[in-house]
Amino acid sequence: MTKRTSAKYKIDRRMGENIWGRPKSPVNKREYGPGQHGQRRKGKLSDFGIQLRAKQKLKGYYGDLTEKQFRRIFSEAERVKGDTGENLIGLLERRLDAVVYRAKFVPTVFAARQFVNHGHVKVNGKKVNIPSYRVKDGDVIEVRDRSKQNATVIEASQLAERDVPDYVDVDHSKMVATFTRTPSFSDVPYPVIMEPNLVVEFYAKN
Numbered sequence: 414m415t416k417r418t419s420a421k422y423k424i425d426r427r428m429g430e431n432i433w434g435r436p437k438s439p440v441n442k443r444e445y446g447p448g449q450h451g452q453r454r455k456g457k458l459s460d461f462g463i464q465l466r467a468k469q470k471l472k473g474y475y476g477d478l479t480e481k482q483f484r485r486i487f488s489e490a491e492r493v494k495g496d497t498g499e500n501l502i503g504l505l506e507r508r509l510d511a512v513v514y515r516a517k518f519v520p521t522v523f524a525a526r527q528f529v530n531h532g533h534v535k536v537n538g539k540k541v542n543i544p545s546y547r548v549k550d551g552d553v554i555e556v557r558d559r560s561k562q563n564a565t566v567i568e569a570s571q572l573a574e575r576d577v578p579d580y581v582d583v584d585h586s587k588m589v590a591t592f593t594r595t596p597s598f599s600d601v602p603y604p605v606i607m608e609p610n611l612v613v614e615f616y617a618k619n
Contacts, residue, residue, distance in 0.1 A: 428469070428605075430605045432473065433474070433521065435574060461618075464612070464614050468483075471608075475505055475508070476525070484616070487501055490503075497613045498598065502598045503597070506580075509529055509544055509548055509554070510544035512581060512592055513528060516590035517569050518534075518570065518590070519565060526544045529543070533560040534555070536552055549592070550593065552592045553590070555587070555590070566588065575604075578596065578600060580594050
């Protein structure tokens with residue numbers, strides 16, 4: 414398990430955007446960057462800076478992915494036929510922790526990772542505790558019986574701040590979700606603008 418590498422919302426302030434669309438985000442109160450020099454005038458970003466920022470934002474959105482993990486997913490997206498940016502989003506959305514988050518079994522991506530890690534989730538009836546486990550179309554993801562009454566789970570399913578996307582079919586009364594299909598980029602409900610094409614450019618040059 415990767416431990417949290419930095420404060421959860423630091424990336425929000427670094428980017429100046431509320432990347433998960435959460436009411437608790439500090440960006441809602443302080444729009445300037447973190448740290449001693451956060452309030453200085455920001456210089457104009459170079460092409461590299463813009464691409465790096467797009468990569469950091471997409472990687473940060475999925476929680477504590479290390480650069481090595483993210484790079485590995487990108488390499489796989491490149492190998493598969495089709496548009497690399499679309500493939501990358503599809504692979505990220507098929508991670509078990511991402512599906513648990515999308516199904517609103519937990520409030521945050523960080524909680525999703527921990528929830529899977531602690532053995533609260535079953536895929537097609539079998540316990541899976543690997544957050545990076547890749548879900549296939551038609552897979553059934555459910556919260557284990559003893560975890561269904563968990564206060565966090567009940568609370569998360571009632572959160573009004575985000576909706577379940579149409580590629581995940583959820584029954585919150587049973588805490589069961591079906592991953593109906595791999596989404597394309599336009600299907601994914603990101604609260605901020607993501608630019609996978611810039612991530613592709615970033616890795617093409619670096």
